[in-house]
Every structure is written in C-alpha cells, then in structure tokens.
Amino acid sequence: MRHFVGAAAVAGAASAAREPVGITKVRELLETFQETAISEGKEAAALQEEKSCTFKELYDKTTASIETNQGEYEAREGVRQVDQARWEFLTADAKSDGSIKHTKANKAIAEQILKDTLETKKKEEAEAMRTMAEAEEAMELIQKAKDSLQAATEKVDGLQSLLQVKSKLSGLASLKQHLNHRASAAVEALLEDVEQPSKHKTGHDALIEMLDDLKSDISDHFSQTRSEWTTRENELTKEIQTLENKIAELKKKIEDDTEEMEDKRASVLKLDQEMHALKVQIETDTASLKQETERATQAKAEYDADEATRLKELQVVATTTKAFNEKFGAAPVPKPPAKTEEGKPAVVACKYDPEDRLVSIPRVGEALGSAKQGGSLLQRGARAYRNPGALEQEASDRSHIMSLISQKAKQLKSTVLTSVMASVRKDPLKKVRVMIANLIERLKTEAANELKRGTYCTTEETKLQDTRTKNKKDIAKFETGLEDAQATMADSYAKIEELEQQIRDTKQSCTEQNSQLAHDITLHTNAKTVAEHGKESLKDVITMLQSDFYGDSAQADVSSGYTGNTGGMAGILGMMEGLMNDYETTYDTAHSEILRLETEKADLQKDTSLTISDKRTEEEGVVSETLSPAIASFQGNGKDMYETIQDYSGQTEQLIFLKYESEACADKQLSKEEEMANLEDEITALKDALQILENHEA
Structure with missing residues (x-):
C-alpha cells in the first residue's frame, strides 16, 4: 500500500483549521518584547527622572551651600580686611621712627657712642696718665741730670742721663697733638738745649x-x-635714660599693641584658614557641581540617545509586529478537503482509461409466456446486471409466500394452494400475483355459488386426472432440464456476480484510494500554500527587523549606549528563522508529496482501469461460454414446461371446478360448513400471499 508523510498532511490540516503554534508563539514573543521594551523604557525614564530629581536636589543644595559659603567668605573677607588693616597699621607703627625698634636702635647707638666715648676716655686717660708719668719721670731725670750736672758736669754718667732725658723727651712728641703750641715749642727748645751741651746749664732750668x-x-x-x-x-647717660624711659613706654605700648596684633594676626590667620576652607569648599562644591552637571548632562545626553534608540526600536518592532499580524492575519485559509458524515474523505471517483464498458448479461424474462413477450423466456436488460439487493428481496418474498401457502395447503389439504405453491416456486412473482388475484375472485365466486352447484360426471373428472398425471410427468422432466440449466445459470450468475463484486471492490478500492489521494493532495496543496505564504512573510519580517535595526549595518548607525535588546530579539529572530526553515521544509515536502501522490493517483487509475478491463473480458467469456448456452437450454425446457403447466393449471382449474361444482366430486367427508370454512381459509391465505406480492411490487 501507500505511505504518507504525516507531518506535511498534519501541517496542511492544521493550517486550514487554525494558526500554527509557532506563529502564535512568535506573535506572543513580539508582543511580550514590546511590553518588555516599553516597561524597560518606563523604568529608564523613571530612573532618569530620579537621577534628574537627585541632581536637582544636589544642584540646589550645592548651589545653596556655595552661596552660603560665598556669603560667609565675603563676610569673613570684610572682617579680615579690617583686622588686616589694623595689623598692618600696628606693624607699620612698630616700624616707624617713634617705634620701640627705632628707639631701641637710637638707644643702642647712644649706648655705643657712650661706650666708644668711655673707651676713648679710658684710652686717653691711660695715655695721659702714661704721659704724665713719663713727664714726671722726665722731670725726675732732668732733676737728676741737673743735680748730676751740678755735681759733675763732665762725668759720663751725666751724659748718659742726658741721653736718657733726650730719649724720654722724644717720647713726649706724641703729646704734641694734645699740647698747645707753647708746650710744643718748649719741648722743642728743650730738646735743642739738651743737644747743645754748651747751653746745658741754662737749658736745664728752662727745661x-x-x-x-x-x-x-x-x-x-x-x-x-x-x-x-x-x-x-x-x-x-641722660639721653640713654630718656631713651630707656621712652623704651619702657613703648614697651608697654608694644605689649598692648603686640597683644592686639597677635589677636588680629590670629584672627587674620583664622579667617585665612576659614576663608581658605570656605574657598576650598566653594571650589570643591563648584568643581563637584560642575562635574555633576557634566555627568548629568552626559547622562541626559546618553538617556536622550538611548531614548531615541528605544523609540526607534519600538517603532521598528511595532511596525514589524503590525506587518507580521497583517501578513499572517491575511494568511490564506485553504478550504479543507471535503469529508463524509462518517469523517472519511469525500468520494472522488476514479477516471478509467480505457473507460469501463458494460457487459450485457442475459436474464430470464419476468413475465414468462405473457402476450407482450410472445412466450419468450429470454430478456436482455439495459443494465449490465440486476441489483443484488432486489434479487435477495425477491428470493426472501418468494420463500415467505411458499412457507405461508405450504403451511395452509398441508393444514387444509388444499389442491388449490398446492398448485399456487408450485406456481410460486417456478413462475415470476408478477405472474403469480395475477394468478392469485384471479384465483381469489374465483374462490369467492365458488364460495357464493357453493350451495347452488350440481353434480358432474365422474368420468370427466377421471379424464382430467389422467391428463394431469401425464402432464405432471412431463413437468417433472422439464423441471429436471430447468434445474440443470438453472444450476449452470446460477453458477454463471454467481461467477458474473463474483466478477462484478470484484469489479465493484476494485472500483470501491480505487475510489477509496483515489479519494484518499485527492484528500491528501488537497492537504499537501493547502500545506504548500500556507508554507509558501509563511516562508515569504517571515522572510519579509526578518528582513525588516535586520535592515531597520537589528542587522550589523543598522547596528553600526546606533550611536547610543543602549543598542537595543539584541539578545531578546536574537531569540525571536532565531525562532522566526527556525519557523521559516520549517515552512521551507514543509513546502518542499508538500511539493514532493504532491508530485508523488499525483503519480501514484495516475498509476492507481491506470492499474484499476486495466484490472476492470480484464474482469470485463473474463465476464464476457462467462456470458458467451457458459451463461448463454444455459439460458438457451433453460429457454427450451421452460417454454415446454410453461405450456405443459398451463395445460396442467387449466386441467387443475377444471378439476377443481368439477370437484366443487359436482356433487359426485365433492369431498363427502366434510360438511358444507367445513368446506366453506376451508374456502375462506384458502382465500385468506391467498390474500396474505397477495399482500406480500403487492408489497414486493411496491
């Protein structure tokens, strides 16, 4: 038998019934992706808003701190300027001519002058004392020289003393600068005197x-x-004392000024430190504010760039999702292949090449010996064979009538019913119906005329009985011939019916397989249509996503830190590509299956056509070789038997008439009431049989 690719067939059926699970999943993923992107965008906006608020608070706080520190700095600057001016004033005052430093310097100068004066005085006093000592010593020497001169003018010792005096007097020359002119002249004269011995005497005194x-x-x-x-x-000393007094006064003033200067200096230093700290804090806050401003500006620029990227991404995803929904919303929904109420594929008859030909099957006439058929027993119908159901129904009705009449014939010992039963067994039911109807009317008439009948000659009855006996033997002979012919005909009809059944089975099998093939071809065609649409739609959607945002060339144009949810979209693109590959596989599989099924369908119809043609040829052989000769035999025996039965029936009718009309032929063992009852039972039985026949005709 055949093999089918279930996946493609199921895909075709699913595509006609509902949207594929993968497409629904992609749609859900795209919607979820959009929701996630929107949610992340809102979170980013909220975070940016929070950062902006934080920066605003920091900016306001830092600005307020800078303004406060600037105010404090300016206030301290004012105080510092005052203290600095005071400090500078005190410092300048301390350096002025009336300052203690200048006074101390003047004192030091005076003390140095005094010291130098005292030193000079000391030196001059020492020199004077030395000079005076030398003068006194010279005077003593002079005195000694004088005394020596007086005692021994010529003595050598006297010369030595004079020489010593000369030496001492020469030493007095250093005093010339301290002596007046007169003293110097005296000394010089003295020296001259000393050097002139002739003048010694006068010179000594003068000296x-x-x-x-x-x-x-x-x-x-x-x-x-x-x-x-x-x-x-x-x-x-007085000047020094004055200076010392002034120094004491200045010292007291300096102590006061120094304390104030130290206070001012400490204040200035403290203010400098505080101002430096404020300046550092202001500079730090300003730098921090500048840094935070730059950072916030950078963050805002990055956020704006990210937001633009997010917006573009959302627009791309929204546009793509819309296109995706439009494409798959307008996806072809092929009409599923038709099915029967039982759920089987709709019947699609096979086309036979060569076409099926009808074989004329000869049949025995249904109204044997009727005027219309001129006694012919052979009938050729327009159809190839009779309906098997009709044959079965006819056999069932015939059996039912025979059972009914046979039972009544035995019960009533009725020759009338016995003859009717024989007619039912042999004759067509249509003829039997007419005969029974006529017989009922006759029996009714006989029943009405029963009391009026006279007797007939028993000789006539005997002659009829002899003739009937002879005809009965002929009928038996004809029956044997008919039975043989009927057996052959039955075998032929059975063979023909078997061939017809094989043809019907072959056609039924072909129809079922052809219906299934047509059903599967429709499924694969639907799957191919849906797969082609899905493949092209997914290709367009993937191209849109990659060219507009997620592709390498599109990503190269993204200038923000946020480059899109490429990871999440990669999964969706991967699923789309997988679905596109599945659609491609389904398309290729469906296409190959359609080609295979079309070939299989053509082969099936060709093989079935050849099989049916062979069966028809075999059927024609059965008709020509077996059935037609059997029908010819049946026709001859049937014709003779029919004519004999007609005679026999007429003789039976005459005998019945004589029996019931003639007193001699009447059954004396029954009373007239019993005979009437039997007639009525016969009529009733015949009516029942007639009803069955009428139902059969209907």
Whole structure:
C-alpha cells in the first residue's frame, strides 16, 4: 500500500483549521518584547527622572551651600580686611621712627657712642696718665741730670742721663697733638738745649721750668678733658635714660599693641584658614557641581540617545509586529478537503482509461409466456446486471409466500394452494400475483355459488386426472432440464456476480484510494500554500527587523549606549528563522508529496482501469461460454414446461371446478360448513400471499 508523510498532511490540516503554534508563539514573543521594551523604557525614564530629581536636589543644595559659603567668605573677607588693616597699621607703627625698634636702635647707638666715648676716655686717660708719668719721670731725670750736672758736669754718667732725658723727651712728641703750641715749642727748645751741651746749664732750668709748665698744662688739659668727658658722659647717660624711659613706654605700648596684633594676626590667620576652607569648599562644591552637571548632562545626553534608540526600536518592532499580524492575519485559509458524515474523505471517483464498458448479461424474462413477450423466456436488460439487493428481496418474498401457502395447503389439504405453491416456486412473482388475484375472485365466486352447484360426471373428472398425471410427468422432466440449466445459470450468475463484486471492490478500492489521494493532495496543496505564504512573510519580517535595526549595518548607525535588546530579539529572530526553515521544509515536502501522490493517483487509475478491463473480458467469456448456452437450454425446457403447466393449471382449474361444482366430486367427508370454512381459509391465505406480492411490487 501507500505511505504518507504525516507531518506535511498534519501541517496542511492544521493550517486550514487554525494558526500554527509557532506563529502564535512568535506573535506572543513580539508582543511580550514590546511590553518588555516599553516597561524597560518606563523604568529608564523613571530612573532618569530620579537621577534628574537627585541632581536637582544636589544642584540646589550645592548651589545653596556655595552661596552660603560665598556669603560667609565675603563676610569673613570684610572682617579680615579690617583686622588686616589694623595689623598692618600696628606693624607699620612698630616700624616707624617713634617705634620701640627705632628707639631701641637710637638707644643702642647712644649706648655705643657712650661706650666708644668711655673707651676713648679710658684710652686717653691711660695715655695721659702714661704721659704724665713719663713727664714726671722726665722731670725726675732732668732733676737728676741737673743735680748730676751740678755735681759733675763732665762725668759720663751725666751724659748718659742726658741721653736718657733726650730719649724720654722724644717720647713726649706724641703729646704734641694734645699740647698747645707753647708746650710744643718748649719741648722743642728743650730738646735743642739738651743737644747743645754748651747751653746745658741754662737749658736745664728752662727745661725744668718748661716741664713744670708742661705738667701744669697737661694737668689742666686733663682736667678740662675730664670735665668735657664727664659732661658728655652725663649727656649721653641722660639721653640713654630718656631713651630707656621712652623704651619702657613703648614697651608697654608694644605689649598692648603686640597683644592686639597677635589677636588680629590670629584672627587674620583664622579667617585665612576659614576663608581658605570656605574657598576650598566653594571650589570643591563648584568643581563637584560642575562635574555633576557634566555627568548629568552626559547622562541626559546618553538617556536622550538611548531614548531615541528605544523609540526607534519600538517603532521598528511595532511596525514589524503590525506587518507580521497583517501578513499572517491575511494568511490564506485553504478550504479543507471535503469529508463524509462518517469523517472519511469525500468520494472522488476514479477516471478509467480505457473507460469501463458494460457487459450485457442475459436474464430470464419476468413475465414468462405473457402476450407482450410472445412466450419468450429470454430478456436482455439495459443494465449490465440486476441489483443484488432486489434479487435477495425477491428470493426472501418468494420463500415467505411458499412457507405461508405450504403451511395452509398441508393444514387444509388444499389442491388449490398446492398448485399456487408450485406456481410460486417456478413462475415470476408478477405472474403469480395475477394468478392469485384471479384465483381469489374465483374462490369467492365458488364460495357464493357453493350451495347452488350440481353434480358432474365422474368420468370427466377421471379424464382430467389422467391428463394431469401425464402432464405432471412431463413437468417433472422439464423441471429436471430447468434445474440443470438453472444450476449452470446460477453458477454463471454467481461467477458474473463474483466478477462484478470484484469489479465493484476494485472500483470501491480505487475510489477509496483515489479519494484518499485527492484528500491528501488537497492537504499537501493547502500545506504548500500556507508554507509558501509563511516562508515569504517571515522572510519579509526578518528582513525588516535586520535592515531597520537589528542587522550589523543598522547596528553600526546606533550611536547610543543602549543598542537595543539584541539578545531578546536574537531569540525571536532565531525562532522566526527556525519557523521559516520549517515552512521551507514543509513546502518542499508538500511539493514532493504532491508530485508523488499525483503519480501514484495516475498509476492507481491506470492499474484499476486495466484490472476492470480484464474482469470485463473474463465476464464476457462467462456470458458467451457458459451463461448463454444455459439460458438457451433453460429457454427450451421452460417454454415446454410453461405450456405443459398451463395445460396442467387449466386441467387443475377444471378439476377443481368439477370437484366443487359436482356433487359426485365433492369431498363427502366434510360438511358444507367445513368446506366453506376451508374456502375462506384458502382465500385468506391467498390474500396474505397477495399482500406480500403487492408489497414486493411496491
């Protein structure tokens, strides 16, 4: 038998009945994808709004902090400027001419002058003292020289003393700058005297006198110088004391100013620190605000770019989903193949090549010996054979009538019913119906005339009985011939019926297979139509998604951080591609199955046509070789038997008439009431048989 690709057939049936599960799933995924994208967009918008609110709060807070810090900075700047000015004033005042530093400097200068003066004084006093000591020593030497000169002018010791005096006097030359001109001249004269021995005597006295004057002058000079030094020292001491007093005053002022300066300095430093901290805080807040502003601006730009990408993605998905729904909403819904009430494929008759030919099957006439048929027993119908159901019904009705009449004939011992039963067995039912109807009328008439009948000659009855006996033997002979012919005819009809049944079975099998093939071809054609539409629709949708957003070239144009839900769409695209491949496979499978089924259908009809043609040839052989000769034999025996039965029936009718009309032929064992009852039973039985026949004709 045949094999079918169930997947394609089921796909065709499913496509005609409802939308494929994969398409429904893709639609659900696209809708879910849109809902997810919208939800994510809302979440991103909410997050951006939250970020904006947070940034706004931070901006306002930072701006307020900057303004507050700026105000505090400016306030501290004002205080600092005041303190700085005061500090600078005090600092400048401390550096002025009347300042303690300047006063201390003047004091130090005065003290240094005093120190230098005292040092000079000390040196000069020491020099003066040394000079005076030398002068006194010279005077003593002079005195000694004088005394020596007086004692021994010529002595060498005296010269040595003079030489010593000369040496000492030479040392006094250093005092020339302190001595007046007179002293210097005296010393010089003295020196000259000393160097001139001839003048020694006068020179000694003059020298002594000069030395005394010199000593006196030196003393006066030292006294005057000491007085000047004392005055200068007192002046310097007084000046120093004045400076010290001023320094004490300035020191007290400095202590006060220094404390204030330290306060101002500490205040300025503190303000500097606070202002620096405020400045740092302002700069930090400003930098932070700038950074946050840049970050918020960048985030807003990124969000706008992402939002534009999301919007484009949603537009692409919405457009694609709409196109998807439109394409599959307008998908072809092929009409499913027709089916019978039992759910089987609708009947599609086979087309036979060569076409089926009708074989004329000869039949025995239904009205044997009727006037219309001229006694011919052979009938050729227009149809190839009679309906098997009609034959079965006729046999059933014939058996029912024979059973009914046979039972009554035995019960009533009725020759009338016996003859009717024989007619039912042999004759066509139509003829039997007419005979029974006529017999009923006759029996009714006999029953009405029963009391009037006279007797007939028993000789006539005997002659009729002898003739009937002879005819009975002939009928038996003809029956044997008919039975043989009928047996052959029955075998032929059985063979023909078997061939017809085989042809019917072959046609039925062909019709069933052809119907199934047509049904399957329709299913595969529907599947092919749906698959072609699905394949092209999915191809268009996939192209739209890839070219508009999700393809590599489209993704290259995306300039935002959000590049779309490519992962989620990859799954949908993968499912679409899988479905497209399934549609492609279904299309190819359906196409190949259609070609195979069409070939199988053509082969089926060709093989069936050849099989039927062979059966018809075999059927024609049965007709020509077996059935026609049997019918010819049946025709001859039937004709003779029919004529003999007609005679026999007429003789039977005459005998019955004589029997019931003639008193001699009447059954004396029955009373007239019993005979009437038997007649009525016979009539009733015949009526029942007639009713069956009328139902059969209907």
